[in-house]
Amino acid sequence: MYAIEAENLVKRYAEHLALNDVSVHVPAQKIYGLLGPNGAGKTTLIRIINRITAPDQGIVRWEGRPMKADDIQHIGYLPEERGLYKKMKVGEQATYLARLKGLSKSDAQKRLNYWFDKFDIGHWRDKKLEELSKGMQQKIQFIITILHEPKLLIFDEPFSGFDPVNAQLLKDEILQLKANGATILFSTHNMASVEEICDSISLIHTSKVVLQGNVEEIRQAHNQGIYRLRIRPTDSLKENPTYQILRSETRHDSMHLRIQKNVDMETGAFLRHLSEHMDIRAFEEELPTMNDIFIQTVQS
Amino acid sequence: MSKLGLIIAREYLTRVRKKSFLLLTFLTPFLLIALIAVPLLLSMVKDDTVKHIAVTDVSGHYFDRLKSNEQYQFRVAPEIFTSYESMKQQDPEAYAYLYIEGNLSNDSSQVRLYSEKQIEMGLKGFLESQLDELARNEKINSYQIPGLKEIIENSSADVRIRTIRWDESGAEKSSSSELAMIIGMISTMIIYIFIFAYGSMVMSGVIEEKTNRIVEIIVSSVKPFELMMGKIIGIAMVGLTQVMLWILLLGGLFLIGGPILQDQLQADQVQTLAGVGTGTMMNDVMPTEQNEMMEMVDVLLNLNLGYLAFWFVLYFLGGYLLYASLFAAVGSAIDNPEDAGQFTLPLTIPVLFALYAGMYSASNPDGPLAFWCSIIPITSPIVMMVRLPFGVPLAQLLLSFGLLVLSFIFTTKLASKIYRTGILMYGKKVSYKELWKWIRYKN
Numbered sequence: 001m002y003a004i005e006a007e008n009l010v011k012r013y014a015e016h017l018a019l020n021d022v023s024v025h026v027p028a029q030k031i032y033g034l035l036g037p038n039g040a041g042k043t044t045l046i047r048i049i050n051r052i053t054a055p056d057q058g059i060v061r062w063e064g065r066p067m068k069a070d071d072i073q074h075i076g077y078l079p080e081e082r083g084l085y086k087k088m089k090v091g092e093q094a095t096y097l098a099r100l101k102g103l104s105k106s107d108a109q110k111r112l113n114y115w116f117d118k119f120d121i122g123h124w125r126d127k128k129l130e131e132l133s134k135g136m137q138q139k140i141q142f143i144i145t146i147l148h149e150p151k152l153l154i155f156d157e158p159f160s161g162f163d164p165v166n167a168q169l170l171k172d173e174i175l176q177l178k179a180n181g182a183t184i185l186f187s188t189h190n191m192a193s194v195e196e197i198c199d200s201i202s203l204i205h206t207s208k209v210v211l212q213g214n215v216e217e218i219r220q221a222h223n224q225g226i227y228r229l230r231i232r233p234t235d236s237l238k239e240n241p242t243y244q245i246l247r248s249e250t251r252h253d254s255m256h257l258r259i260q261k262n263v264d265m266e267t268g269a270f271l272r273h274l275s276e277h278m279d280i281r282a283f284e285e286e287l288p289t290m291n292d293i294f295i296q297t298v299q300s
Numbered sequence: 301m302s303k304l305g306l307i308i309a310r311e312y313l314t315r316v317r318k319k320s321f322l323l324l325t326f327l328t329p330f331l332l333i334a335l336i337a338v339p340l341l342l343s344m345v346k347d348d349t350v351k352h353i354a355v356t357d358v359s360g361h362y363f364d365r366l367k368s369n370e371q372y373q374f375r376v377a378p379e380i381f382t383s384y385e386s387m388k389q390q391d392p393e394a395y396a397y398l399y400i401e402g403n404l405s406n407d408s409s410q411v412r413l414y415s416e417k418q419i420e421m422g423l424k425g426f427l428e429s430q431l432d433e434l435a436r437n438e439k440i441n442s443y444q445i446p447g448l449k450e451i452i453e454n455s456s457a458d459v460r461i462r463t464i465r466w467d468e469s470g471a472e473k474s475s476s477s478e479l480a481m482i483i484g485m486i487s488t489m490i491i492y493i494f495i496f497a498y499g500s501m502v503m504s505g506v507i508e509e510k511t512n513r514i515v516e517i518i519v520s521s522v523k524p525f526e527l528m529m530g531k532i533i534g535i536a537m538v539g540l541t542q543v544m545l546w547i548l549l550l551g552g553l554f555l556i557g558g559p560i561l562q563d564q565l566q567a568d569q570v571q572t573l574a575g576v577g578t579g580t581m582m583n584d585v586m587p588t589e590q591n592e593m594m595e596m597v598d599v600l601l602n603l604n605l606g607y608l609a610f611w612f613v614l615y616f617l618g619g620y621l622l623y624a625s626l627f628a629a630v631g632s633a634i635d636n637p638e639d640a641g642q643f644t645l646p647l648t649i650p651v652l653f654a655l656y657a658g659m660y661s662a663s664n665p666d667g668p669l670a671f672w673c674s675i676i677p678i679t680s681p682i683v684m685m686v687r688l689p690f691g692v693p694l695a696q697l698l699l700s701f702g703l704l705v706l707s708f709i710f711t712t713k714l715a716s717k718i719y720r721t722g723i724l725m726y727g728k729k730v731s732y733k734e735l736w737k738w739i740r741y742k743n
Contacts, residue, residue: 014737050520052519053724082513083512083513085509096306097517099301100307100518101521
């Protein structure tokens with residue numbers, strides 16, 4: 001079951017092709033990462049899903065059927081460039097934007113009360129937005145994004161501008177939203193957060209999808225057979241044709257090695273093979289980070 | 301409430317609740333009245349100090365016949381005027397020195413007035429009118445025709461033309477082209493100012509949303525067209541509110557102030573009647589002035605202010621709608637208000653042209669300039685206001701207004717195409733070519 005599917009989207013602006021046959025399938029109740037360098041076409045894709053712009057070709061499906069105009073009521077969107085009315089009071093602003101998403105006035109206020117209590121910021125209600133610090137404004141914007149309890153949340157670079165404490169708070173909230181049944185589509189450059197919270201990703205580069213799938217599967221697929229070991233120090237670490245030492249260093253009474261295997265061998269078998277030559281204290285397979293995969297894919 | 305309704309309500313309420321709006325709305329009528337009343341009141345305050353005029357009358361004809369009043373008193377200068385020092389020595393208290401050299405009926409330039417200060421206009425007029433009269437009488441007497449003075453006085457006639465208009469049924473109505481002109485000019489100016497003031501309010505609202513980046517959140521909830529129309533309608537309602545409040549306030553002030561003013565006028569009249577000796581001229585003037593006032597009121601009542609107000613509001617809205625969407629489009633195309641100039645110019649020129657056309661049309665409200673400019677939509681909201689108090693055939697009004705409606709529908713469509721692309725476009729210097737491209741994007 002997919003929450004939203006974009007099928008063969010093409011969007012052409014006068015000079016350039018912003019999306020070139022892009023298909024993205026976002027599974028329901030999962031966190032889906034949209035990665036890609038600046039100008040790759042992520043924002044265009046997000047705008048098409050939000051029905052801010054229409055694609056030249058292709059179709060967007062919402063819960064399996066072609067998307068309708070009313071479906072945007074169930075989307076919460078946090079754009080990369082944050083912004084609210086500076087001179088409007090926080091409470092009024094949140095209520096107004098929630099009502100534009102189809103919430104009744106009383107519902108909007110009830111839910112706002114809940115979130116204000118939860119974050120303990122009720123005293124901000126009658127402040128103008130411009131009186132708050134940037135971090136506070138971000139919090140307000142986050143609340144506004146989720147106030148109408150959308151089924152699909154679209155976060156464009158959600159962690160930019162948050163301090164570590166608030167970033168953690170945000171991460172927890174995102175995971176909570178997922179647990180409550182929301183689908184989350186988020187666009188980011190922050191690869192650490194991708195590994196941490198995304199279930200699947202699409203990597204968009206020069207208007208095309210160049211890599212797509214489950215995060216763990218992608219990392220496995222890009223596995224380059226690199227292992228980290230801690231062994232008892234030995235002088236006679238012989239050259240071995242089955243692996244190549246990338247780095248070695250002795251700390252305290254242990255030797256730390258980072259090696260890459262040269263043979264096609266299962267990890268278990270490789271471990272047994274190694275233990276014949278050395279006294280292994282710790283052994284760990286090193287999967288490539290999403291960061292490495294990102295750079296590698298984009299550069300190739 | 302519909303989404304459009306929500307947007308209209310927000311745009312309206314945020315502006316109406318602003319302190320600057322309240323101040324402007326409530327102070328303007330008072331300022332307007334103060335602007336008229338203060339100079340009037342100041343002129344009514346009389347200068348109590350008596351000023352002496354030392355007179356040297358070489359001809360000997362005039363001094364005895366000069367009449368002093370409360371403010372200016374004549375006295376003979378002790379010695380014939382020779383120089384500044386001599387005069388200062390002999391009559392240092394005098395405010396001014398009048399030196400009459402010879403017979404004014406032969407050479408009216410033989411009189412000079414000296415003072416250390418800038419001579420007051422009032423004094424100069426006071427002297428001129430008296431000496432004028434004396435010299436004239438002298439001249440009349442010199443013809444030696446018995447009763448000539450009376451003949452001349454009887455032969456002077458003050459012709460006043462009452463203008464009367466026939467309506468369709470031939471009934472008579474007093475009309476005043478001066479008053480019609482004044483009303484036309486005022487409503488033209490108001491519409492002109494409102495198109496600019498509220499048009500730029502729309503523009504800055506769009507720029508605010510664009511630079512705040514909130515626009516992206518809003519257009520993920522509503523269509524860009526709804527956002528634009530919500531803003532335009534909301535601000536139109538702000539304008540209407542302001543006009544209505546002004547009408548109410550001014551009306552109220554006149555209701556309260558009118559009787560007071562009337563009392564004042566009557567009191568003044570009694571006073572001048574009491575002081576017969578000093579104000580012979582005033583007595584002649586007062587009744588006709590009052591007649592004129594009565595006539596004005598008559599004319600004003602005949603103008604059918606309700607009818608004028610009805611069309612004023614329609615043209616005000618039509619003109620505003622015609623330009624507001626274009627202002628919104630300009631706002632959407634730029635990133636900051638400083639860049640607005642190059643795109644607002646094509647909007648400013650027709651509006652300014654309309655204002656000038658309106659001014660010229662006032663003197664010839666049925667001429668070809670007035671006619672065409674009041675039919676063509678880009679100028680009609682402004683120029684029609686000048687023609688309206690003079691009476692415009694209903695067919696012309698309907699044609700003109702119909703064209704205006706059609707063209708604001710057209711400009712709104714055009715503007716919305718620029719708007720929906722522009723609001724999401726950042727950091728790009730936009731050219732007219734680019735705008736044309738946006739208009740042709742299909743969506």
